Amino acid sequence: MFYLSKIEHKFALPPHLLARPIREAIQSELERLFLDKVIQKLGLCISVYDITSIEGGSIFPGAGAPTYQVVFNLIMFRPFPGEIISAKVMSLDADGVRLSLGFFEDIYIPTHHMPYPSYYISKNNTRKWTWEYGEETDEFNIEISNEVIRFQVLSVSYPTIPVEQAKESKPFAPMVVNGSLYHEGLGPVSWWQ
């Protein structure tokens, strides 16, 4: 799920941080710049792991802040295809299920990767996906709850930022994980105990 990525970044250190020891100031600024942000192909940045080197510190003409060139390692959340991850159901609809890890919420299981055969049922204020296993028709359900669901990662995609978005559409997700619940052992943990 997690990888280290080594980054080199040149940036200006805001003057209000200059009273602090240099490492602390740079750590603080790096966290402000990278934490909880998505970098294409690298994933979601979780933490600044360490700072390898700090160079520079010169103030360019016309600038009010010193510029530093820093090499550092970031902890990135980047699930690999085939990885099995535990998550919780965030929402469901006829197109599939959306799962969440708390710190990352754009995990989608499309209809054709639900256990086979499954049906989406929406009535009386309850919405659920039901898996028909053998004779059982109401035993295996996926609903919004605190239950732990295991899914397998199919792919991770980084859609490009749309230039314009319709007002009603979902907020743009820079990183999307596509998953599957198809194989044995996936789905709510309670199904397999």
Next chain:
Amino acid sequence: MSLVRFYLLLEMKILEENAGALTNFEVLDFLRAKGASKDPSRVLAKVAMSEYKVYDYLVKTPAGSQTRESVKEYFTAIKQHDLSEAEVLNVLNIRPASEVEIYHIIEDCEERFPDEEVTEIVEKVGNTLPAPPDKATPEEITKGDEETETQKHDEISQDQTEDGEQMDTS
């Protein structure tokens, strides 16, 4: 709900896309060293909100009860088996407790490993890695009656050695 924002960084260079994989435990360990914890003093630590969300997630997974020694032991023990790096990681992060769970994690398991080896792997996982946080406390409320305790243990081990998916009978 945290909104993941996209950031265009012009002066940023990726030196190494993959400078090493981290196990769930290593990330949890890192956050703990930074000061993350479950008790109320957590607000004083220099841990960001988004980092805390990762901590809160990991602490409930099997990594939550793992230790450095147990993870080291696991890596040594698992080396004897022909598992890919991804499978070693998956097994560590999920901590399967039975053969059935292993079949789900390891591709073509029945073709690559004889049944005895699969049982061996399950045993090694059970011996080196502690039980996940939610299973660490005993499920039965034993009332100090020794006879019923041993009886219940026998029942549990019987359930586990039977093949196939068994519905939870307790």
